[in-house]
Amino acid sequence: MKIALLGYGKMGQVIERIALERGHEIVLKKEEKNTFDGLSAADVAIDFSVPTAAVSNISSCFQANVPVISGTTGWLEQYEEMVALCNQKKGAFISSSNFSLGVNIFFELNEYLAKIMSKFDTYKVAIEEIHHTQKLDAPSGTAISLANGILANSSYTNWTLEKPEANHLSPNELEKQIPIKAKRIGTIPGTHTVNYNSAVDAIEMKHTAHNREGFALGAVIAAEWIVGKQGVFTMKDVLELK
Numbered sequence: 001m002k003i004a005l006l007g008y009g010k011m012g013q014v015i016e017r018i019a020l021e022r023g024h025e026i027v028l029k030k031e032e033k034n035t036f037d038g039l040s041a042a043d044v045a046i047d048f049s050v051p052t053a054a055v056s057n058i059s060s061c062f063q064a065n066v067p068v069i070s071g072t073t074g075w076l077e078q079y080e081e082m083v084a085l086c087n088q089k090k091g092a093f094i095s096s097s098n099f100s101l102g103v104n105i106f107f108e109l110n111e112y113l114a115k116i117m118s119k120f121d122t123y124k125v126a127i128e129e130i131h132h133t134q135k136l137d138a139p140s141g142t143a144i145s146l147a148n149g150i151l152a153n154s155s156y157t158n159w160t161l162e163k164p165e166a167n168h169l170s171p172n173e174l175e176k177q178i179p180i181k182a183k184r185i186g187t188i189p190g191t192h193t194v195n196y197n198s199a200v201d202a203i204e205m206k207h208t209a210h211n212r213e214g215f216a217l218g219a220v221i222a223a224e225w226i227v228g229k230q231g232v233f234t235m236k237d238v239l240e241l242k
Helices: 010-021 051-063 076-088 101-117 141-151 171-175 213-226
Strands: 002-006 025-030 044-047 068-070 092-095 124-131 158-161 177-184 191-197 202-208 231-233
Touching: 002 010, 002 051, 010 025, 010 213, 044 051, 044 213, 051 068, 051 076, 051 092, 068 213, 076 092, 076 231, 092 213, 101 141, 101 191, 101 202, 101 213, 124 141, 141 158, 141 177, 141 191, 171 177
Parallel strands: 002 025, 002 044, 044 068, 068 092, 092 231, 124 177, 158 177
Antiparallel strands: 124 191, 191 202
């Protein structure tokens, strides 16, 4: 399989190594200022760039009829626009806040737990995420995905970064917010915790990434899966979690 890497930072380099180990070929390593030369020769593109480059990268893949896997976060206000372009061009697309196999299992457990906990209003949920100091966006895309999984399976109505101030929300509105705490510490690749706390006890669920290997492996597995397909998919499709 011929792969175009759109973004060649630390993640791109790990993806390259894992792809080569799995017998694939890299035909383009695009950094911020170089061109898309070589993209049309690719069987699939993997985008781990920066928020400001993601839409251009993904659009270029659809224009070149190349399936694209995107792990870039911080640009998702334009996600529906990219979905529409994918469908228009009859392309193939997976965007995920986290391609780690473990994290995607964690997402499933999070949704299941949220359904159970929605029956017990004495517990209040909160999310904490910890990443390295070079991470550009906060909260992380993974934390937002966790929050969205809870929102879809509970009476909570929104998430907010840190705990919201009561002076602009009514007590009832305040109760419906999921607070997310984002920490940036050292070189930590990613730790996410979902905590349900009550006056008498707490239930905590945590995923800790030891390195970038899991993110990269999941992205390559997704790239292998999407070749030859058409449409917009998720990691639930790749891992048959639906």
